[in-house]
Amino acid sequence: MFVKICGVRTATDVAAVVESGADAVGFVLTESPRQVTAEQARELAAELPPDVLSVGVCRGVPVDWVRTTVMAAGLHAIQLHGDYSPADFAACADLPVRLIRGVAGHSTADHYCGSHGEEILLLDAPAPGSGKPWDWTNLAAEPPLGQWMLAGGLHPGNVAEAISMIRPWGVDVSSGVETSRGVKDPALIVDFVRAAREASR
């Protein structure tokens, strides 16, 4: 089970992620209560072990800006979130990074990983980072193909049930490990990763 903690903003958050054993960390580089600059992302990512994937999360900005900013931050992966085309993904294909496509999910499997050239597909709520769940129940019968992650309203108390029901390749969380918008809780990060790992055994 691949576990990503998104919207990390402080050195304390990073330390909690490392302690939790999560696989990936998302740094939101565009408008959000969790937004960090490329320089901040670079400094925070430098505190991560090399096997933890550092992801630059971008929404609603031109792909040229994404390329420049993620490279300046020295991150391992780009998450293009929302209305990005296959051409946008192709425009990043020459970079030494992994590509993640974040989209609003549907309760039927009309998405598949790789359709835009991405390595990982993230099926999320319509409002990313809102903490609001969406109806993913029908995915159990017809899950997407490939490496896909479930996100949107997950938290330590429901991630095990979601994994048992849907069997995604990975899970992603932001609000569910926060005490208030943009403020991560180290204990919730550890609880979330533990619950996800136990459910996928």
Ligand SMILES: O=C(O)c1ccccc1NCC(=O)[C@H](O)[C@H](O)COP(=O)(O)O
């Ligand atoms: O988290 C944000 O603020 C955000 C802003 C703009 C684009 C994407 C954003 N987050 C993407 C993520 O990967 C979140 O972890 C995902 O939406 C789940 O969020 P939540 O429902 O709050 O757990």
